[in-house]
Amino acid sequence: HYPNCGPCYKNNRCFCTTIAAESRGAPPCRPGFSEDVYKVVVPDITEKGQPLFNVRFVSCGRGGLMRFECSNPSDFRIEADGVLYAARTLQRSTLPVSPLLITASDTATQQQWVAQVRLVPRHQLKRMKRDWVIPPINVPENSRGPFPQELVRIRSDHDKNRSLRYSVTGPGADQPPTGIFIIDPISGELSVNKPLDREHIPNFHLRAHAVDLNGNQVENPIDIVINVIDMNDNRPEFTHQIWNGTVPEGSKPGSFVMTVTAVDKDDPKTANGMLRYKILSQNPESPTSNMFTINNKTGGIITVAAGLDREKVPQYTLIIQASDMEGNPMYGLSNTATAVIRVTDINDNPPEFTAETFFGEVPENRVNVIVANLTVTDKDQPNTLAWNAVYKITGGDPTGRFSVPTDPTTNEGLVTVVKPIDYETSRTYVLTVEARNEVPLAKGIHTPRQSTATVSIRVIDVNESPYFEPNPKFIRLEEGMMPDSTLTTFSAQDPDRFMQQTIRYSKLSDPANWLRIDTNTGRITTIAILDRESPYVKNNLYNATFLATDNGIPPASGTGTLQIFLLDINDNAPRVSPQEVEICEKPDPNAINITAFDGDLSPNAGPFAFELANRPADVRRNWTITRISGDYAQVSLKIGFLESGIYEIPIIITDSGNLPMSNTSYLRIKVCQCDINGDCTDQQHIMAAGLGTGAIISILLCIIILLILVLMFVVWMKRRDKERQAKQLLIDPEDDVRDNILKYDEEGGGEEDQDYDLSQLQQPDTIEPDAIKPVGIRRLDERPLHPEPQYPMRSAAPHPGDIGDFINEGLKAADNDPTAPPYDSLLVFDYEGSGSTAGSLSSLNSSSSGGDQDYDYLNDWGPRFRKLADMYGGSDD
Numbered sequence: 001h002y003p004n005c006g007p008c009y010k011n012n013r014c015f016c017t018t019i020a021a022e023s024r025g026a027p028p029c030r031p032g033f034s035e036d037v038y039k040v041v042v043p044d045i046t047e048k049g050q051p052l053f054n055v056r057f058v059s060c061g062r063g064g065l066m067r068f069e070c071s072n073p074s075d076f077r078i079e080a081d082g083v084l085y086a087a088r089t090l091q092r093s094t095l096p097v098s099p100l101l102i103t104a105s106d107t108a109t110q111q112q113w114v115a116q117v118r119l120v121p122r123h124q125l126k127r128m129k130r131d132w133v134i135p136p137i138n139v140p141e142n143s144r145g146p147f148p149q150e151l152v153r154i155r156s157d158h159d160k161n162r163s164l165r166y167s168v169t170g171p172g173a174d175q176p177p178t179g180i181f182i183i184d185p186i187s188g189e190l191s192v193n194k195p196l197d198r199e200h201i202p203n204f205h206l207r208a209h210a211v212d213l214n215g216n217q218v219e220n221p222i223d224i225v226i227n228v229i230d231m232n233d234n235r236p237e238f239t240h241q242i243w244n245g246t247v248p249e250g251s252k253p254g255s256f257v258m259t260v261t262a263v264d265k266d267d268p269k270t271a272n273g274m275l276r277y278k279i280l281s282q283n284p285e286s287p288t289s290n291m292f293t294i295n296n297k298t299g300g301i302i303t304v305a306a307g308l309d310r311e312k313v314p315q316y317t318l319i320i321q322a323s324d325m326e327g328n329p330m331y332g333l334s335n336t337a338t339a340v341i342r343v344t345d346i347n348d349n350p351p352e353f354t355a356e357t358f359f360g361e362v363p364e365n366r367v368n369v370i371v372a373n374l375t376v377t378d379k380d381q382p383n384t385l386a387w388n389a390v391y392k393i394t395g396g397d398p399t400g401r402f403s404v405p406t407d408p409t410t411n412e413g414l415v416t417v418v419k420p421i422d423y424e425t426s427r428t429y430v431l432t433v434e435a436r437n438e439v440p441l442a443k444g445i446h447t448p449r450q451s452t453a454t455v456s457i458r459v460i461d462v463n464e465s466p467y468f469e470p471n472p473k474f475i476r477l478e479e480g481m482m483p484d485s486t487l488t489t490f491s492a493q494d495p496d497r498f499m500q501q502t503i504r505y506s507k508l509s510d511p512a513n514w515l516r517i518d519t520n521t522g523r524i525t526t527i528a529i530l531d532r533e534s535p536y537v538k539n540n541l542y543n544a545t546f547l548a549t550d551n552g553i554p555p556a557s558g559t560g561t562l563q564i565f566l567l568d569i570n571d572n573a574p575r576v577s578p579q580e581v582e583i584c585e586k587p588d589p590n591a592i593n594i595t596a597f598d599g600d601l602s603p604n605a606g607p608f609a610f611e612l613a614n615r616p617a618d619v620r621r622n623w624t625i626t627r628i629s630g631d632y633a634q635v636s637l638k639i640g641f642l643e644s645g646i647y648e649i650p651i652i653i654t655d656s657g658n659l660p661m662s663n664t665s666y667l668r669i670k671v672c673q674c675d676i677n678g679d680c681t682d683q684q685h686i687m688a689a690g691l692g693t694g695a696i697i698s699i700l701l702c703i704i705i706l707l708i709l710v711l712m713f714v715v716w717m718k719r720r721d722k723e724r725q726a727k728q729l730l731i732d733p734e735d736d737v738r739d740n741i742l743k744y745d746e747e748g749g750g751e752e753d754q755d756y757d758l759s760q761l762q763q764p765d766t767i768e769p770d771a772i773k774p775v776g777i778r779r780l781d782e783r784p785l786h787p788e789p790q791y792p793m794r795s796a797a798p799h800p801g802d803i804g805d806f807i808n809e810g811l812k813a814a815d816n817d818p819t820a821p822p823y824d825s826l827l828v829f830d831y832e833g834s835g836s837t838a839g840s841l842s843s844l845n846s847s848s849s850g851g852d853q854d855y856d857y858l859n860d861w862g863p864r865f866r867k868l869a870d871m872y873g874g875s876d877d
Contacts, residue, residue: 031060033104033115037205039223041120046090055082055115057104060263065108071101078102084117092121134208134222140229141198148182148191151226155188156210158218165213168224170206181206181226190224198228199265230267236275236322238262238337243320245301245341249310250348250442253303257292257341260299262322276327280319280336292318292341296327301339310343311379317341347386348442349379351411351435352450360415361458364423371457374404374413376435382411385439389413394452395432402457404433415455423461424497431455463552466492466503468560472543479532479566484525487515490562491522492548501550508559509545512536515562517546524562532566533599540566570657572599574608576665583637584674585644591636593628594667596653604657606631613650613664623649635667642671803871 034056042052055078057066068078075096077087084102100117137151154166166188172180181204183190190208204226210219238260245258266272276296282289287307294301301318318339325332353376360372380386391404391413401419406412413433421429434452441447468490475488494501505522507515514528524546532540542564549557574596581592598605607630612620622642626634635649647669654662672680859869 031058032113033057033102035115035203037099037116037118038102039118039120040084042090042095044092044121046086048086048089050086052076052084052086052119053117055084055102055117057082057113058268060268065106067105067107069103069105071103072096076100095119095121134224136225136227138227138229139192139196141196141231142233143192143195145195147195148193150189150191151181152224153187153189154183154208154210154222154224156219158210158212163213164210164218167209167211168206169209170204170224172201172204172226173206177201180204183208192226196228198230198267199234201228202267203227230270230272232266232272232325232331232333234265234272234324235333236262236264236324236335238320238322238335241337243337243339245339246344247303247308247341248344248346249308250346251303251308253306255303257301257303258339260294260301260320260322260337260339262299262335262337264324266324271325271328273324274326275322275324276332277320277322278327280321283317284313286313291316294320301341308343310345310381311349313343315340315342345381345384345386346442347380347437347439348445349386350441350445350447350451351376351378351389351437352448353435353453355453357454357456358415359456359458361460362417362421363460363462365420365462365464367417367420369417370414371402371417372415372455373407374415374433374435374453374455376411376413378411378437380437386437387411388438389435390438392434392436393431394434396430396455402429402431415457421459422495423459424495427459427461429455429457429459431457461496461498463499463501463550463554463556464495465556465558466494466548466550467558468492468546468548472561472563474563474565476565476567477530478569479530480569480571481526481530483527483529487524487526487564488562489521489523490517490546490560492558492560494550496550496552499552501552503548503550506547506549507544508547509543511544512542514542515544522546522548530564530566531571532568533572537566540568542566568601568604570600570604570655570659570661572604573661573663574598574605574653574655574665575663576651576653576667579666580668580670582670582672582680584680585641585671591626591634592667592669593632593634594651595632596655596665598655600655600657605655607656608633609654611652611654613652615650619649625651635669644672646670 038053038055040053046052055068057068059066066080068080068082070076070078070084073087075087075090075094076084078084096119100119102115102117104113104115105111134152134154139151143149156164156166158164163186165185166183167185168181168183168190169175171177173182180193180196181190182193188208188210190206206224206226207221208224209217209221211217239262240260243258243260247255247257260277262275262277264273264275268274277294277299278296279292279294279301282291288305291303291305291308292301293304299320299322301320318341319336320339321334321336323329323332323334353374355375358372358374362369362371374391376389378387378389388408389406389411391406393402393404399419401417401421403416403418404413405416407414413435415431415433431454432452433455436447436451469492473488473490477487481487490505492503492505494503504519505517506519507517512528512531512534514526514530515524516527517524530542531537534542536542544562544564546560546562547557548560549555575598577595577597581594583592594610596606596608596610598608610625610627610633612623612625614620622637622639624636624638626636628634635651649667649669650664651667652662652664654660670680675681859865
């Protein structure tokens with residue numbers, strides 16, 4: 001044998017090839033069964049559980065778990081390792097005729113592959129003729145010819161007696177891809193017609209047939225297996241051109257980093273597909289040039305040297321080579337890829353303060369203010385747990401008045417006041433602050449001295465408010481204390497001991513205005529009598545608020561509350577309750593229950609003593625009172641009948657104070673007629689009958705005043721009639737038109753109506769037809785809106801005076817009468833109907849053009865209109 005040559009056959013011919021000068025692109029490994037069809041020889045009797053054969057599956061380095069299944073689980077079972085067993089005892093007659101199907105499934109991707117298993121009984125194998133059995137044929141890929149190239153000669157023993165014809169069927173012959181294999185039908189010589197590619201089709205399964213000239217089969221078909229022998233014609237290919245990996249800084253030698261993978265399309269069972277890896281270069285070469293190594297078979301990269309420091313070298317770049325032929329540099333093909341290894345950060349650098357001492361100041365009593373900013377440096381990767389600082393006060397703050405939160409942006413420590421600071425207690429604070437990271441330091445790293453700093457804080461004195469002690473102040477007093485009585489001294493204290501200040505007092509709240517405070521000493525005195533029953537006292541407590549102000553710059557003030565608990569004294573007389581009741585004229589029973597109301601508390605209130613007053617005399621004659629208990633009594637009638645009305649019964653009530661107080665209280669009793677249900681039925685009568693003397697006097701006074709007003713009105717009316725009779729008018733008073741025309745409540749236009757246009761007076765019949773509105777729209781006596789025609793004055797009239805003079809005289813009389821309205825003013829009234837057929841009186845005019853109208857109907861209006869009828873109804877002469 002020679003290198004790269006396939007096995008030799010009976011004809012002693014070997015098929016050899018040379019290494020290709022150019023490598024073609026290698027497709028990735030194709031997983032699947034090692035054979036598409038397995039031929040298994042089984043005995044005539046197969047015992048249950050007997051292994052038959054092992055199915056081999058090429059996984060191409062897949063990480064998923066393979067699961068195998070058999071198409072005939074009742075007769076056969078296959079284990080996870082690919083071994084096929086008999087599920088029961090099988091005999092030659094019970095063997096399945098059709099091939100078994102073995103299915104392989106990837107549990108991760110659910111991808112499936114199928115292979116056939118043909119079971120051949122052993123007796124059939126013995127009956128085969130040796131010359132008709134052809135072993136597998138191996139053909140190297142990429143053969144250069146010449147073609148067709150003979151592979152094997154098929155020959156049957158029956159061709160000695162008669163002529164036979166040979167043929168071949170299957171993929172590569174009469175099935176796609178067709179034309180690869182051909183057979184001489186007479187000589188039976190099987191040849192390949194073109195070069196083969198193992199990476200495309202690794203083997204061919206053909207079937208040879210022998211028939212006579214009539215087409216009769218003289219031999220059983222025989223299987224021919226042609227295996228394509230692999231040649232190193234594919235270069236290794238990395239599955240990724242750039243590989244990214246990480247390793248923590250400070251990792252020990254032997255720490256795993258990453259795994260790189262390359263594939264070769266050549267047969268992995270031969271040297272053509274066996275790959276080896278190595279590192280060609282490392283950049284940078286710090287601290288050494290060999291910081292990493294690679295497993296030449298698996299591609300796993302590990303560290304081989306110590307000294308990984310992210311702060312010095314954050315990243316390494318490796319050039320990785322993969323070679324086939326087991327890494328033989330003379331015959332193997334190779335390829336390269338890049339591995340980028342990033343050194344990850346660990347907390348190997350503690351935070352360090354930029355100064356040993358920090359300074360700050362804060363006014364006293366201020367909270368939530370930042371006093372100082374603590375700055376640190378950390379070489380670890382920013383904004384990570386190994387870089388973020390956490391500050392802790394380890395000394396100088398026993399009362400917990402400060403805290404040091406972290407600024408998330410700058411990583412600074414913010415010294416903050418969380419509790420008020422008193423300058424008079426401590427003027428300075430010296431804090432000890434320690435800085436750490438959010439995660440502990442790596443093993444072997446110790447905290448340096450620079451991780452601790454001192455913070456000196458100066459407290460600034462400010463003017464503080466005075467305060468009362470105690471606040472509120474509680475005192476107990478008896479009510480009724482007289483004015484100018486001293487109650488207590490309510491003084492305030494100034495917390496500013498180092499400032500010379502004076503305090504002045506004032507009253508801030510005193511609801512009842514009972515108290516006064518001395519502005520210098522804080523002594524509180526009364527200015528009125530303290531009354532527990534005052535509405536300003538709640539639950540016996542009276543609250544007053546006072547103000548204390550110092551003279552600092554700026555001034556500060558504080559408030560204090562004085563609570564006065566007022567003790568009750570007997571200063572309120574009892575009163576009857578209820579004050580008003582009702583009973584019937586014939587009560588049955590004729591009794592009323594009453595009690596007493598006292599503003600004082602026990603023992604200055606009940607029990608009470610009830611007694612009827614001696615006067616008036618009819619009280620004791622008609623009524624009686626009986627004590628029921630210490631707080632209740634019963635008032636009843638002595639007589640069997642009492643007239644309806646309102647009766648006021650004086651009752652003397654005495655309380656039980658140490659110095660008892662008495663009071664005469666009046667019980668108002670309404671006696672009324674009642675129905676069968678005991679309800680009053682004559683309330684109005686009772687109210688009338690129950691009028692007192694004052695009410696009767698008031699009614700009489702009202703009646704007298706009313707009579708006086710009536711008399712005055714009558715005298716005034718008579719005086720007015722006399723004045724009217726004294727006026728010299730042109731016509732008789734009984735013919736005065738004003739009494740019959742204007743009887744309204746309106747007074748006219750007032751002083752504005754002094755100038756009158758007498759030409760507007762005209763006769764009704766002279767109005768233009770289009771100026772008169774229909775009835776219901778415009779009143780007949782309403783002044784027209786359009787210019788009206790002017791009528792000439794009549795030259796002759798039956799009356800000595802003209803109508804214009806008559807009206808002027810009436811106007812003067814009305815103007816001189818303070819009680820008369822201006823009758824000549826234009827009055828507009830609500831529409832009251834269609835009016836008189838005579839039209840509007842406001843249109844009267846003394847013009848001669850109105851002589852053609854008929855004014856005789858004025859005689860029907862009474863004696864006062866006859867003068868008008870004579871003036872306008874007569875002839876022109």
